[in-house]
Amino acid sequence: MEKIANGSVGPFGGKGGAAWDDGIHSTVRQLIIYKGSVVDSIQIEYDDNGQSKWSPKHGESDAGERNVVKLEYPDEFLISISGYCTDDDSHRTVVRSLTIQSNRNQYGPFGTEDGKYFSTQSNSGKITGLHGRCGLCLDSIGAYFNPDLSISIGPFGGSGGNQWNDGVYTTIRQLIIHHGAVVESIQIEYDKNGRFHWSDKHGESEGGQRNLVKLDYPDEFLISLSGYCTEDSDSAVVRSLTIQSNKNIYGPYGIEEGKYFSTLTSGKIIGFHGRSGLYMDSIGAIFEPFSKPCQSIAVGPFGGHGGDEWDDGIYTTVRQIVIYTGLVINSIQIEYDKNGRSKWSEKHGEINGGVRHPVTLDYPGEFLISISGYCNTHSGSNVVQSLTFESNRRTYGHFGTKIGTYFKLPITGGKIVGFNGKSGYCLDSIGAHYEPILDPCSQPISIGPFGGHGGGQWDDGIYSTVRQLVIFSGSFINSIQIHYDRKGRSEWSQKHGESSELRTINTVKLNYPGEFLISISGYYGQVSGLVVVRSLTIESNKTTYGPFGVRDGNYFNIPPTSGKIIGFHGRSSGDYLHSIGAYIEPFFNS
Template identity: 45%
Template sequence: MKGIGKTTLARLVCSRIYNKFEGVSFLENIGDTKHQEIIKFQKTLLNDVLKINHLALDEHHWYHNASLMRDKLRNKKVLLVLDDVKQKNQVTLLAGGRGGLLGRGSRILITTKDESLLDGLKVHHKFIVSGLGPTESLQLFGRYAVHDGGDDLEEGCDCEELFKNLVHYAGGLPSAIKTLGTCLFGRKKDQWGKLLEQLERNPILDWIEAYSENTDSFLQPHESVVEPCGESGGTPYDDKAYKGIRQMEIVVFGPVIGSIRSDYDHGGSLVRSARHGGSHEGKTITVTLDYPDEFLTSISGCTNTDLSIIQSLSIHSNRRTYGPFGDENGKRFSFHDKQIKGKKILGFFGKCDPYVNSIGAYIGPISHPYPFRTIGPFGNQDGNSWNDGKHADIWQIDVVFDSEVESISIIYDNDGHGTIPITHGEKGGGKFYSVRLAYPYEYLRSISGYLREHLGRLILQSISFNSNRRKYGPFGREVGIPFSGPSTGGKIVGFYGSCNRHLESIGAYLEPVSHRHHVRIVGPFGGNGGGPWDEGRHTGLRQIIIRCGTVMDSIKCVYDDNGTSSDGSKHGAGRGPYSHTIELDCANEYITSISGYLGQLREMYLVHSLTFRSNKRVYGPYGQEKGSYFSSPPNIGKIVGLYGRSDTHLDCIGAYFAPVFDHLNPANTVGPFGGGSGDPWDDGKHTDVQQIFLSYGVIIDGICCVYDKGKKSAHHGDRGGCSYTVCMTFLGLHRIG
């Protein structure tokens, strides 16, 4: 992981043990060095240890230098640091193969982002840099954000809570903490609060690209424009700038570009532009990007100067070129390399009618995706691989352990429902512990534990789960090789690993999370006109009143606050000809998503249409569905408040989402509990269970059930052993035989 402190820690180790060696060489930032470039590091190593400049090395055949280096170094006790290694052969070329280049007692310290690279190198000890904890993060942040004991802060500023909330988003990454502190040094408290507000709305804000040189960009808009390429005719279109582009749809009509349409990312939500050009029945090409890892970097193509239209387009990403689409026989154009170098496209604008006449772009700095994607896997990876994927959250983990970790069973959250327990490893006769998280306020942040080497393989000896509130474990013996995931600002949303009879290895998926993690802020969608309004957070919604015509004229909500009705204000003038009222049974029904359309009305960019979806039905659309489409992310909870901007019309709208608690929608199934062998059986769903017949001995031999209306299931298992019957009544249970 870049910026977590591997190089700094390696330097600290060197400073403490260097005097035990005859020579020390710290080869920093080896990175993507190719074979031909390895000679400079070979020279540095020899110079550091022997203190001799201008040694004669083969400049063209670097592999010939190994024997010379071995002759010079084989009697030297050397401490060699290979920093940021990305290829195994880099270690071989600089430290030697099986025989080695260095003398007896030498030590080689390797830093790398790729733990798997160390496999096969006969590494004696691995140490995973876990990042900084909350206290250390706060101390480092204060060193860069506050100088002279805080004399530069405003008088009376109580900033401890603000500090903690800001540092949360750095996830223990020293480089991110340093950049954030430097960015905020000398600024007013309201600017600190403004940045925190941005981070709360989108925890993957561009500042997490902690390697940006322009720290001012964190606090102010930083997009610029590439002027349109193409011809001058047509009607203007403008998609505005967003976080990035997910997908483009291009229609090629004969030899020309008939239309384009783009899907943008708006803090995790979708904004789909209107179709720019005519509704032609040509060939439709869809370019889907691997967002956020893949992003657009440029556009090129050809124009037809006689018709004043674009007749060819090529889409360039950081990974590949899509196209060309259309006819390339024309006047070529391309975004200027100097203007777009090191940036990505955030949105398009230009002219069209009825074809695409020109295209320009909003551009901004390349954001680095959330750095903590996965942790691990830790342990032996030779077993059968398993992967639970990503979920909304984690409710419960059951661990079976003895001398090693035997199995884990996880219940995930799925839109307010508990999933069926997913088990990895066999449930033996060991000790059992159930980790039950206080969902939604508690979440897992990292895992840690110990590995033991036995007969050439690593055994998962112990495991602990660390939440934002406490540590669960250790489960197993804390002896052997320790491992730990980084202390991040994110939460674990899924596990993966390998297992046979026992759990062999485990890793985790992480996602960023707001410091108010149980509430998610979506939007706003729309323009910047009008004045801001914010209804805050409530328990739920009871009523939504809308007035609309060609655009949304006003919106008013009645909220629920733990059983008490709370009236919101009307936002907008409310002069539209149509009125719509949504009545919700807040005890059983809640709004799960908001979508609609955005567009121009004279000089204003407004909300044209709204649709609300509940857990029971769809309300709307209200207004006219034209312009750019937007939608909140799926399965993120229920709306508990709205905010936005308005004047005579509704300029923009956003929403607060909170988790859906399971008492409204209990899980449909539990289990199955037991082994994975045998033939599957399933009695299906019924209204009730009237009787259960069991046959048993030292184990349960068989079971049969009688459901509502006397419907009897097949007998599952054997009929041997003792028998037992349970009869269900409305007054309770009693034994029949």
């Protein structure tokens, strides 16, 4: 498999047949796909500056079922192609299934979802051409992208009210959200090349609570929108919104009940669209992709404005952290890794003494993914009062006193490769540099486990995918058992923990092989003096299952990344699931 290079992804599949390349066009208007037990052929109608141009038919057979994907040109365009490839009867690797995703809809799957999954991802831009190999059928397929295009995600919610679209701007300055039992209205102040512009108010009611989200323009920008909508399909409305920037999380505004949605992708929000009437019926966002797929981004700093500014820069990873605490965070010092060599930062904060807290990561397999804490007024200045560090395997802290205003460096699907902030007498503020976790050619990575250290360690290892999970829950998670798939063969794990007739049995059965897991979140806390997993929520590429158990205690999240979950590990005993983690495989993994 090939990585993104000069706007080209793939091809994915086998090396049989002859190479074909349609070249680069303005956009795609429609596709004709013939499929039987494999994808027999594909033919594409492109657009070249307003003129239609048909490609040759790629694949000789058209004996199967004919499927037409006709896009709503010029407003609808392709952003991703995914599918499965496997060996045919003559033991040649070919494409068995295709799913087409546009900025408005998903088409397919066309064919049999069996074999090895592939995806061009949906954050690389607009597809402007296809290439691959073909003979009697379609052997492989890849795509050309225009990476400098904004991408529309959503809207999420119902189909009531009237459609609205604010269009594309440079960035967002602030938002005004009215909410009661539902989100009643939203109004956005945009920025267009330095000039402000207010949108119309989307939603007529404003009887609820007014919330102002004012970004630190121009350095702060939005990267994600999430929330909940009611379950009633067509008549659904938005019940809650949470806004995430590169520096902070705002909300939730409204009631977090119903069906969860999220726009998480690799870019910044430059516009909104949706439907509204009396209330907010649905909402979506327009993203501008970050300029480089592997570009690091800075998040924060959080805290006060006193002290002197510092920035350690960008490294390969973090090896350990030494924190001194007293009434506040006195100081922090970090040992980085630069291509295998150790490098200590300066000590940020001047106070000597206090309680020393070393955080030593299991380098190189363990790395930091998030920081949270509290900032509060001390001796007339706003400073960092408490810090908690989260790695791909466990949570460290809290260190200090949890008093004041909470902050969190959001989990962005990346790892921390550097810190920045301000310090003087103590640590005034802290932020971090992130880079993407999953390199397209990397091996599966381990994240977690999250929870307590009781019970015995278990590790199911690595499989092709997950078919289903059986979770026993009450006021905590009693046990979990996973049904894996290994190259088409079913394998059940052992039961991790113990079940009880008094507990609720929750079965999460995925629509194998097209549906797979991308994230797990939940809560862990104390039960009978032990730290155990109290709640689990399972997220697939198609829907969200749960929560199962009681959402109380410390929140954790195995974040959605550009990969799928292919195994679990953790700790359990005869009574509890003490902790849980996961193995993630990049979609591009060859």
